[in-house]
Amino acid sequence: MKITPIRGTHDFFGQQVLKYRAIQDLISHYSRIYNFEEIITPIFESTDLFKKPLGENSDVVLKEMYTFKDKNEDLITLRPEYTTPMIRAAISNNLLEKLPKKLYGIGPMFRRERPQKGRYRQFNQINFEILGTHDVSSDIELIILANSFLQNLLPDKKINLFINSLGDKDTLSKFSSALSKYFREKKEKLSEESQNKIISNPIRILDSKDPMDVEINLNAPKISDFYSNEANEKFSNIQKILKDMSIDFSINKNLVRGLDYYCHTVFEFKTLDLGSQDTLIGGGRYDGLTKLLGGPDIPGVGWAGGIERLIMLMDDIKSLQKKIHLIIINESFREYGLKVANQLRKENINIHFDYKYNLKKSLSYANQLGVRYAIIIGEEEVQKNICTLKDLNSNVQEKKTIENIIKDLS
Ligand code: AMP
Numbered sequence: 001m002k003i004t005p006i007r008g009t010h011d012f013f014g015q016q017v018l019k020y021r022a023i024q025d026l027i028s029h030y031s032r033i034y035n036f037e038e039i040i041t042p043i044f045e046s047t048d049l050f051k052k053p054l055g056e057n058s059d060v061v062l063k064e065m066y067t068f069k070d071k072n073e074d075l076i077t078l079r080p081e082y083t084t085p086m087i088r089a090a091i092s093n094n095l096l097e098k099l100p101k102k103l104y105g106i107g108p109m110f111r112r113e114r115p116q117k118g119r120y121r122q123f124n125q126i127n128f129e130i131l132g133t134h135d136v137s138s139d140i141e142l143i144i145l146a147n148s149f150l151q152n153l154l155p156d157k158k159i160n161l162f163i164n165s166l167g168d169k170d171t172l173s174k175f176s177s178a179l180s181k182y183f184r185e186k187k188e189k190l191s192e193e194s195q196n197k198i199i200s201n202p203i204r205i206l207d208s209k210d211p212m213d214v215e216i217n218l219n220a221p222k223i224s225d226f227y228s229n230e231a232n233e234k235f236s237n238i239q240k241i242l243k244d245m246s247i248d249f250s251i252n253k254n255l256v257r258g259l260d261y262y263c264h265t266v267f268e269f270k271t272l273d274l275g276s277q278d279t280l281i282g283g284g285r286y287d288g289l290t291k292l293l294g295g296p297d298i299p300g301v302g303w304a305g306g307i308e309r310l311i312m313l314m315d316d317i318k319s320l321q322k323k324i325h326l327i328i329i330n331e332s333f334r335e336y337g338l339k340v341a342n343q344l345r346k347e348n349i350n351i352h353f354d355y356k357y358n359l360k361k362s363l364s365y366a367n368q369l370g371v372r373y374a375i376i377i378g379e380e381e382v383q384k385n386i387c388t389l390k391d392l393n394s395n396v397q398e399k400k401t402i403e404n405i406i407k408d409l410s
Pocket of ligand 1 (some may be wrong): 081111113118119120122123124125279280281282283304305306307308309
């Protein structure tokens with residue numbers, strides 16, 4: 001019986017794992033210097049947690065959630081995103097007494113999307129959230145954190161930052177009604193997919209890449225016509241600070257993000273190197289969300305980044321640690337060889353033992369792996385309590401005490 005992986009899932013190994021860990025290390029570094037606390041939540045939650053906050057008509061809720069009934073008939077969903085579970089956890093554990101609360105998390109998310117390059121059904125996200133402040137400094141800090149992280153991780157890649165404002169709470173609903181009206185008048189000219197969204201989710205039509213829709217979108221109502229004075233001021237402020245801090249960005253008036261809970265600032269970091277799945281990090285402000293989830297009426301802002309897409313853009317990682325191939329040429333020297341390995345590993349030296357007990361086979365295997373050094377244990381080594389250290393690049397070999405080998409390799 002051959003069991004194949006589930007569509008849209010993938011295994012991490014070799015370089016992908018090294019890159020995944022490098023991302024984690026860099027994220028830990030940024031979380032420390034920006035003072036975010038890590039939170040780890042279950043991968044499944046009650047379905048109610050997602051339905052309303054993400055929007056009953058959002059693509060995620062309508063089509064993409066992995067929802068199933070537990071044996072006791074409870075509806076359970078594999079988390080499709082991390083902001084709502086993080087806030088749920090902050091509320092459940094009374095973490096919102098001292099504000100602002102800065103939380104981050106890393107882990108798998110699940111969406112039943114059509115798999116393609118950069119789009120999977122199980123994928124990993126990094127999330128940063130700041131709960132409890134309206135201050136635009138928190139929006140700015142999160143954007144700068146994302147920008148610094150991306151520059152550090154992908155120094156040679158061109159990544160563009162797009163920002164927009166969705167205005168106050170009612171801006172989006174007024175905008176949505178105006179869009180519905182506009183698209184109803186143009187219904188015949190829209191693609192079939194967009195026609196289906198006119199009533200349920202007209203904002204999503206703005207994302208369409210269909211040439212017929214793109215043309216009609218050009219003259220669609222603009223969200224900025226629905227801003228309050230305060231929203232306008234907030235957005236100008238953000239732009240001014242980003243300019244002062246020399247962060248390059250463009251305004252994209254069609255950037256509305258897929259989930260219902262956003263307001264005011266929204267942003268995306270995009271690459272030109274990944275084809276259509278080009279957003280690396282996306283985020284924004286979600287001021288009513290914590291209250292909606294049964295918590296205090298506090299604002300929030302955050303972002304999520306996709307680890308798979310970052311991994312696809314990273315250069316290969318070369319291990320800096322020297323790997324030493326242990327060659328015990330005959331089973332009768334096993335005990336001494338294992339003792340030597342033990343001593344070297346206590347000094348944090350990476351010893352790879354291949355259990356072959358055959359000099360020729362072991363050397364050929366070490367060469368195939370591209371290992372630079374081998375330690376060879378034979379009769380003379382055991383009798384004199386020494387080792388032979390061989391450089392497999394130059395083929396130079398020397399007999400040494402274990403202490404000297406440790407000195408050379410540390
Ligand atoms: P979102 O929660 O949709 O704003 O997504 C945030 C980030 O997660 C995106 O910018 C992507 O980098 C990543 N992402 C979202 N959906 C997927 C997916 N299906 N497969 C891989 N990465 C994804």
